[in-house]
Amino acid sequence: MSSSDTVSKGVEAEGGERAGSVRLDHVTHRYGRGGETVTAVGPVDLTVPAGEFLVLVGASGCGKSTLLRLIAGFEQPTHGTVRVSGAAPRPGETAGVVFQTPRLFPWRTVQGNIDLALRYAGVDRAQWPERRAELLARVGLEGTGKRRVWEISGGQQQRVAIARALAAENPLFLLDEPFAALDALTRERLQEDVRQVTAETGRTTVFVTHSADEAVFLGSRIVVLTKSPGTVALDLPITLPRGAVDGEELRESREFVDLRAQVAHAVKSAAAA
Ligand SMILES: Nc1ncnc2c1ncn2[C@@H]1O[C@H](COP(=O)(O)OP(=O)(O)OP(=O)(O)O)[C@@H](O)[C@H]1O
Numbered sequence: 001m002s003s004s005d006t007v008s009k010g011v012e013a014e015g016g017e018r019a020g021s022v023r024l025d026h027v028t029h030r031y032g033r034g035g036e037t038v039t040a041v042g043p044v045d046l047t048v049p050a051g052e053f054l055v056l057v058g059a060s061g062c063g064k065s066t067l068l069r070l071i072a073g074f075e076q077p078t079h080g081t082v083r084v085s086g087a088a089p090r091p092g093e094t095a096g097v098v099f100q101t102p103r104l105f106p107w108r109t110v111q112g113n114i115d116l117a118l119r120y121a122g123v124d125r126a127q128w129p130e131r132r133a134e135l136l137a138r139v140g141l142e143g144t145g146k147r148r149v150w151e152i153s154g155g156q157q158q159r160v161a162i163a164r165a166l167a168a169e170n171p172l173f174l175l176d177e178p179f180a181a182l183d184a185l186t187r188e189r190l191q192e193d194v195r196q197v198t199a200e201t202g203r204t205t206v207f208v209t210h211s212a213d214e215a216v217f218l219g220s221r222i223v224v225l226t227k228s229p230g231t232v233a234l235d236l237p238i239t240l241p242r243g244a245v246d247g248e249e250l251r252e253s254r255e256f257v258d259l260r261a262q263v264a265h266a267v268k269s270a271a272a273a
Pocket residue numbers: 031032038039040041058059060061062063064065066067210228
């Protein structure tokens with residue numbers, strides 16, 4: 001692992017907060033103005049310590065993406081405050097973000113997409129080849145740099161999106177249902193990759209999903225939201241082993257199966273309440 005990989009370990013940010021920590025104080029978000037408004041989330045109080053892998057789970061429309069967008073700084077809370085590393089989040093700077101679809105530049109090559117992210121992150125051009133190779137290797141895409149985006153599969157495109165989000169080395173990594181459109185096998189493979197990447201780099205991660213299985217496999221903590229406007233229905237630490245593990249073995253373990261059932265039940269109850 002290169003020194004640049006350990007992005008958040010021991011780094012202090014504003015106000016003595018550790019880089020990558022997230023804090024939501026009494027956050028509510030309402031879309032629209034005047035007569036037509038939708039309260040999407042809140043009130044939510046949530047503290048995510050640096051290095052944690054938090055998974056937000058809940059029924060469709062409960063406000064998961066809205067919470068993620070608030071943490072990324074894409075939206076401002078209607079009430080309350082959001083802090084990342086002790087400061088207000090800045091869109092495009094605070095976090096690496098991966099969306100449900102890869103959102104790559106289709107006319108560029110794989111490496112062209114990565115290079116754009118490196119440029120945006122202010123990485124010295126002389127370092128691009130090394131950093132690019134490192135990022136592509138990290139997501140298992142060695143040797144694909146010169147291919148066009150349309151010449152690689154959907155799963156590979158999402159790997160490029162992950163590499164791009166890691167390029168800036170921010171201590172916070174946000175993923176909004178990144179594997180929802182992929183087949184089951186690719187999805188499981190990418191889950192293992194994300195689990196490994198985040199464990200190795202120590203990044204704080206907030207991951208949105210509908211899937212109890214995905215949540216338990218990935219998270220060191222799971223927050224289940226109530227139906228809209230989403231509030232915290234369940235806040236559950238996950239104590240499964242986090243290092244290098246055999247994914248299949250983990251999924252078959254008694255503890256995993258029990259936790260998955262507990263989370264699935266909580267999601268169902270929260271949606272019905
Ligand atoms: N830009 C917007 N303008 C108005 N309402 C919005 C907007 N974005 C989301 N909403 C509404 O806010 C609520 C929460 O939406 P959000 O997308 O955060 O939920 P979600 O849990 O991520 O849903 P899904 O799992 O279906 O993606 C929903 O009622 C949705 O219709």
